[in-house]
Amino acid sequence: MPSVMLRKREDGKLLFYIAKKDLEETIESLEFDTPDRWGGEVVLGDGSKYYFEPMDTPPKIPMTLQAKRLSE
Amino acid sequence: MAAMTREETEALIQEVLEVYPEKAKADRAKHLAINDQSLEKSNKCITSNRKSLPGVMTIRGCAYAGSKGVVWGPIKDMIHISHGPVGCGQYSRAGRRNYYVGTTGVNTFGTMNFTSDFTEKDIVFGGDKKLAKCIDEIETLFPLNKGISIQSECPIGLIGDDIEAVSKVKNKEYNKTIVPVRCEGFRGVSQSLGHHIANDAIRDWVLENRDGDESFPTTPYDVAVIGDYNIGGDAWASRTLLEEMGLRVVAQWSGDGTIAEIEKTPKVKLNLIHCYRSMNYIARHMEEKYNIPWIEYNFFGPTKIAESLRRIASHFDDSIKEGAERVIARYESEYNAVIAKYKPRLEGKRVMLYIGGLRPRHVIGAYEDLGMEVVGTGYEFGHNDDYDRTIKEMGNATLLYDDVTGYEFEEFVKRVQPDLVGSGIKEKYIFQKMGVPFRQMHSWDYSGPYHGYDGFAIFARDMDMTINNPCWKSFKAPWKTEATESEPVKAVA
Numbered sequence: 001m002p003s004v005m006l007r008k009r010e011d012g013k014l015l016f017y018i019a020k021k022d023l024e025e026t027i028e029s030l031e032f033d034t035p036d037r038w039g040g041e042v043v044l045g046d047g048s049k050y051y052f053e054p055m056d057t058p059p060k061i062p063m064t065l066q067a068k069r070l071s072e
Numbered sequence: 073m074a075a076m077t078r079e080e081t082e083a084l085i086q087e088v089l090e091v092y093p094e095k096a097k098a099d100r101a102k103h104l105a106i107n108d109q110s111l112e113k114s115n116k117c118i119t120s121n122r123k124s125l126p127g128v129m130t131i132r133g134c135a136y137a138g139s140k141g142v143v144w145g146p147i148k149d150m151i152h153i154s155h156g157p158v159g160c161g162q163y164s165r166a167g168r169r170n171y172y173v174g175t176t177g178v179n180t181f182g183t184m185n186f187t188s189d190f191t192e193k194d195i196v197f198g199g200d201k202k203l204a205k206c207i208d209e210i211e212t213l214f215p216l217n218k219g220i221s222i223q224s225e226c227p228i229g230l231i232g233d234d235i236e237a238v239s240k241v242k243n244k245e246y247n248k249t250i251v252p253v254r255c256e257g258f259r260g261v262s263q264s265l266g267h268h269i270a271n272d273a274i275r276d277w278v279l280e281n282r283d284g285d286e287s288f289p290t291t292p293y294d295v296a297v298i299g300d301y302n303i304g305g306d307a308w309a310s311r312t313l314l315e316e317m318g319l320r321v322v323a324q325w326s327g328d329g330t331i332a333e334i335e336k337t338p339k340v341k342l343n344l345i346h347c348y349r350s351m352n353y354i355a356r357h358m359e360e361k362y363n364i365p366w367i368e369y370n371f372f373g374p375t376k377i378a379e380s381l382r383r384i385a386s387h388f389d390d391s392i393k394e395g396a397e398r399v400i401a402r403y404e405s406e407y408n409a410v411i412a413k414y415k416p417r418l419e420g421k422r423v424m425l426y427i428g429g430l431r432p433r434h435v436i437g438a439y440e441d442l443g444m445e446v447v448g449t450g451y452e453f454g455h456n457d458d459y460d461r462t463i464k465e466m467g468n469a470t471l472l473y474d475d476v477t478g479y480e481f482e483e484f485v486k487r488v489q490p491d492l493v494g495s496g497i498k499e500k501y502i503f504q505k506m507g508v509p510f511r512q513m514h515s516w517d518y519s520g521p522y523h524g525y526d527g528f529a530i531f532a533r534d535m536d537m538t539i540n541n542p543c544w545k546s547f548k549a550p551w552k553t554e555a556t557e558s559e560p561v562k563a564v565a
Contacts (some may be wrong), residue, residue, distance in 0.1 A: 005356055019268070019353065022121060022455045046113065062360040 002069070004050070007062040014061070016044055033058070041070065075447070076488070078469045081106045085471075088483045096125055103474040107466045114459030120474045121455045123261045129478030131426070131498060132452050136160055138266020139255035140223035142350055143274075146170035146301050146326040147334070148180040149218040150249075151210055154187040155203060155235065156225025160257070161187040169515050170302045172328040179216045186210065195227055200238050207242045207250070218331045219249035221273070229256035249331060251277040262453035262475075264349065264429065271353035274334065279354070282335045293319045293388060294340040298355060298366075299347030299430075302327020304520015309527045310346070310371050316402075317381060317395030319388070325351060338362045342387050344369050346523075349429030349458055371523040372431075372531070373438030374407040403525040411441060414532040417540055419443035421491040424484065426450045426476055426499070427513045433462040435494070435513065438522070442532055447488055450476050482506075492539050507547040509538045 005017045006027075014027040025048075031040025032054055039054035049070040059065065076084070085104045089097050102119040111117060124130035133141070136154075141164050144152050154161025166183035174180030188206045190199055207220060220242075222235050235252040243250045253273045255266045282288070295314065300307040307327040314321055322340050323333035337343070343355050343366035355366040365387065369380035378400045385396035421444045425432050432449040439446050448471035451458055459472070466472070471484060478499075485493055485508060493503045494513035503510045511517050511534060519534050521527040 005360065007356070007359060017356070019356075022457065024457050024460075046115075062356075062363075064360060 001066050003064050004067045005062065005064045006059070016042070016050070042067075075445075075467075076469060078106055081469050081471060084484070084487050087487075088480050091479070096128070099125055100128075100477070100480070103476075104480070105472045105474075107463060107468060107470045107472050109463060109466075109468050111463055112460075113456075114463055115456050118459050118472055118474055120451065120459055121261060121264065121453070122475070124475055125477075130475055131478070131481075131496065132261075132475060133263040133266075134257035135255045135259040135263060135266035135269060136223060136225055136257040137164065138263030138268075138350070138453075139253050139270035139273075140164070140266075141168060142263065142301065143267055143270035143326060144221050144223060144253065146172070146182065147221075147329050147331060148172040148174055148182045149216075149330045149332075150221055151181050151184075151186050151214060151217045151219075152221045152223055153203070153206060153210075154185065154225060155199070155206075155222050156188065156190050156227050158187050158189045160225045161185045161223075167515070168301070169304055169518070169520070170327045171305050171308075172302065177214070181214065181217065190225075190227060195231055198231060198233055199228070200233050200235070203233070203235060203238050204242065207238070207246075211246055217248075219251070219278075221251040221253055223253050224256045226257045229254065229258070249278060249281065264453040264455065267350035267429075268353050271351065271357075274354055275357050278331065278334055279338060279358075283338065288336055288339055290339050290341075291320055292341060293392065294322045295319050295342045295344055295384075296323040296325065296333075296337045296340045297321055298323075298325040298337075298343050298345050299351035300324065300327050300523070301347070303514075304516045304518075304522070306371075306521040306523040306527065309521040309524035312526075313371070313377070313381065313399055313524050314344075314384070317385065317399045318392050319384075319395075325354075338364070340364060342367070342384070344384060346371065347430045348461075349454060370434050370437065371527070372435045373441040373528055374403075374411075374525065375441055376434075376437035377525060377528075407525055407528055410529045410532050414536050415443045417536050418532075420445070421539055422447045422488075423492045423494060424448040424471075424488060424490040425493075425513065426452070426473065426481060426495040428452050429454050429458060431513055433458070433465045435522075436465045438528060438531055439535075441528070442535065444492075444535070447471065447490055448473065448484060450474055478502075492535065507544060509541065509544060511535065511538050 002018045007015050009015050016027050017024045025044040025046055027042050028045055029043045032038055037054055038058040039052035042050050050067040051070050052067055089101055105118040140152055162185050165185040172180055172182045176183055188202050194202055239250040239252040251273055255269045259265050300310055307324050311321050323337045343364050345355050345366055345368045348368050358364045359366055370376040381396040385393040423439055423444055423446045432451050436446045450473035492509045494511050496514045497512055500510050500512055516522055522531040
């Protein structure tokens with residue numbers, strides 16, 4: 001369960017950063033991204049997949065969240 | 073020698089790797105790459121931030137160097153105790169030339185060495201009592217210090233001393249910030265982890281000290297300069313430009329910085345990051361906790377300075393945007409004169425760099441402004457994100473080397489034959505004895521500043537006096553030189 005820091009890049013894309021792993025990637029797709037449901041499976045720029053526990057409201061970005069790594 | 077093609081560079085890497093045993097060869101091959109600008113991500117071509125191989129001559133430092141030497145050391149009004157045996161502190165004392173204003177030994181302590189001087193007895197019975205005594209002595213002798221940081225050396229972690237407990241007790245007693253930093257040298261693979269640990273210590277022990285205290289008057293133009301260590305006065309040369317364009321620099325991290333400045337940083341509007349590698353952690357933290365955006369900038373060479381000033385200004389209103397243009401226009405004739413003077417003497421010269429965590433990519437622009445070409449670059453302790461940012465700065469088919477070994481670096485220089493090598497003190501004399509002009513790019517070879525427009529003039533002069541120094545022609549004994557005369561260096565315009 002790595003802690004993931006989410007931030008917005010200047011062009012509006014979400015960045016997914018894990019300090020421990022030196023991983024900084026863009027988020028290409030997010031399963032739920034509506035005002036009443038946020039989270040689920042995310043696909044990063046390098047193709048790897050992670051999972052955020054879905055939330056009822058979108059988080060206030062920048063923020064650190066726990067993510068689960070999904071195996072391919 | 074003309075620029076190398078992809079195939080030639082590839083052949084060079086293979087040839088250099090030839091001497092290694094099978095296993096070492098496979099490992100080192102991952103750290104050497106040929107730049108390909110079409111790549112978006114560096115992890116496709118190069119591996120970084122991995123443990124150095126035993127048996128090779130690495131040029132890296134340790135976590136203690138990253139924390140005490142880089143991040144904490146320049147904070148001038150704090151006393152940084154090198155907690156452990158005396159050597160680590162003494163042999164790194166004042167070597168980094170982070171300039172500061174103040175009276176050393178009275179209200180500033182930058183070039184002094186404070187150590188708890190461990191002996192066998194302290195290893196056996198623990199050093200906490202000695203540390204407490206050390207802090208008491210500091211308070212008696214140097215009462216104007218604004219805080220103390222305890223920089224752990226290797227034995228502290230090995231014997232399991234509780235420096236946090238001592239800090240808490242002494243913090244109550246003296247009512248001063250006392251920061252225990254767990255930066256034992258054996259942690260991590262290079263000084264890079266030391267930077268991270270130091271950033272985390274600032275986050276946990278210093279940054280929130282003035283949360284909720286609104287007595288500090290703020291303006292909409294407050295910025296903090298982060299990751300500028302004022303080497304040879306770099307931060308001052310940067311600060312003047314920012315102030316001239318109308319911004320107010322609240323804090324300098326950490327060159328010529330104070331603990332008060334650090335405590336006030338959460339109140340700024342924008343964090344400006346120069347050394348991304350060593351300070352991005354704290355910038356990310358402040359973005360999350362205090363909602364302060366951060367941007368990277370580059371103050372080496374007029375092209376990059378103008379780009380950075382405009383980029384910084386874009387985060388503010390029109391008065392700052394005008395300010396940026398005004399600053400660029402004001403210095404235009406000055407830096408054009410520098411380029412006119414030195415470019416004819418330096419044009420076409422080729423440079424190989426091997427530096428720490430930011431300059432391998434940041435100084436490329438400054439060399440290009442002088443008509444020079446960087447044909448190889450590499451980081452001691454860079455991570456993937458540093459190489460991501462480097463790929464676009466470097467030309468195609470140039471060499472990239474991560475954590476290069478002494479042997480590889482020498483071989484690369486022998487084959488590529490650059491006109492200048494820029495690296496650190498450990499490499500300097502090897503290359504000078506090989507007859508290759510060399511500049512120390514960590515400490516600016518006791519010169520500087522190199523940041524900002526003022527620094528660019530000094531940078532250009534230094535590169536010229538190194539490359540065009542007549543001594544390089546005297547390397548061969550007169551009776552061994554061939555009759556052919558090389559063309560004379562062009563005179564100063």
